[in-house]
Amino acid sequence: MFLNFLLQAAPVTDSLANAANTAAAATTDVSVTENVSYLDFLLKGGIMIYPLIALLFFCVYVIIERYLSIKKTTKTDPNMLSEIKMQLKTGRIDNALMLCSRENTASANVLRSGISIIGRPIGEIESVMEQTANVEIAQMEKGLGYLGLISGVAPILGFIGTISGVIKIFHTISTTGNLNIQTISGGLYEKMISSGAGLVVGVIAYCGYHLFNMMVDRFTLQAQRQTLELINVIQDPGHGN
Incomplete structure (x- = not known):
C-alpha cells in the first residue's frame, strides 16, 4: 500500500x-x-541618435556650468546694502568701497561702480551703474544661447529620424514586396526612439534656458532696487559729504 x-x-x-x-x-x-x-536599445534609433547624444551631454554641461556660475555671482549678503548706506550717510566713502570689494558678486560690482564716482552728476552715476549691471547680465547670459539653440534643434533632429524610419519601412516593402508586422515594426520603433530622444533633449534644454532667464531677471530687479536706494542716499542732503 x-x-x-x-x-x-x-x-x-x-x-x-x-x-x-x-x-x-x-x-x-x-x-x-x-x-x-x-x-x-537607444542606439537602434538610427543615425540621428548620435548627434542627439552629443547634444545631451553638451546641454547638461552648459546647465551645470551656468547654474554654478550664476548662483555664485548673484549671491549677496543681505546686510551689505544697509552697511553701505550707513557708511555713506556718515561720509565714509572709502569704507563703503571696501565693503563692496569684500563681496565678489555682481551686486557688489554694480554698487562699487556708483560709489566710486560719487561727486559727479546723479545722471552720470545712474548711467555708470546701469552699464555695469548690463555687463554683469551679459556675463550671466553667456552660453544660454546654446540652450535655446538645442531646444529647437533637438526635436527637429528627432523628426528627421522619424522620416528616416518611415522611408526605411516603405523601402523595405518596395524591395521585398512583403507587407507584414515585422517589416513595419522595424522602422516604427526606430522612428519612435529617435523622436522620443529628440523631445527629451529639447525639453531639458528648454527648461534650463528659461530657468536661467528667471535667475537673471531676478538679479536685474535686485540691481534696479539697489541702484534706486543708493541714489536716494546720495541725494539725501543730510548725508556726509
Whole structure:
C-alpha cells in the first residue's frame, strides 16, 4: 500500500519539478530581457541618435556650468546694502568701497561702480551703474544661447529620424514586396526612439534656458532696487559729504 502511494506521488512530484523548472526558465528569460543595455536599445534609433547624444551631454554641461556660475555671482549678503548706506550717510566713502570689494558678486560690482564716482552728476552715476549691471547680465547670459539653440534643434533632429524610419519601412516593402508586422515594426520603433530622444533633449534644454532667464531677471530687479536706494542716499542732503 505504501509502495502504491509512492508510485502515485511520483508523477505529482515530477509535475511540480517540471513546473518549477519552467518557472525558473521563464524567470531567467525575463531577467535576460530586463538586462538588455539601455544604450544598445537607444542606439537602434538610427543615425540621428548620435548627434542627439552629443547634444545631451553638451546641454547638461552648459546647465551645470551656468547654474554654478550664476548662483555664485548673484549671491549677496543681505546686510551689505544697509552697511553701505550707513557708511555713506556718515561720509565714509572709502569704507563703503571696501565693503563692496569684500563681496565678489555682481551686486557688489554694480554698487562699487556708483560709489566710486560719487561727486559727479546723479545722471552720470545712474548711467555708470546701469552699464555695469548690463555687463554683469551679459556675463550671466553667456552660453544660454546654446540652450535655446538645442531646444529647437533637438526635436527637429528627432523628426528627421522619424522620416528616416518611415522611408526605411516603405523601402523595405518596395524591395521585398512583403507587407507584414515585422517589416513595419522595424522602422516604427526606430522612428519612435529617435523622436522620443529628440523631445527629451529639447525639453531639458528648454527648461534650463528659461530657468536661467528667471535667475537673471531676478538679479536685474535686485540691481534696479539697489541702484534706486543708493541714489536716494546720495541725494539725501543730510548725508556726509
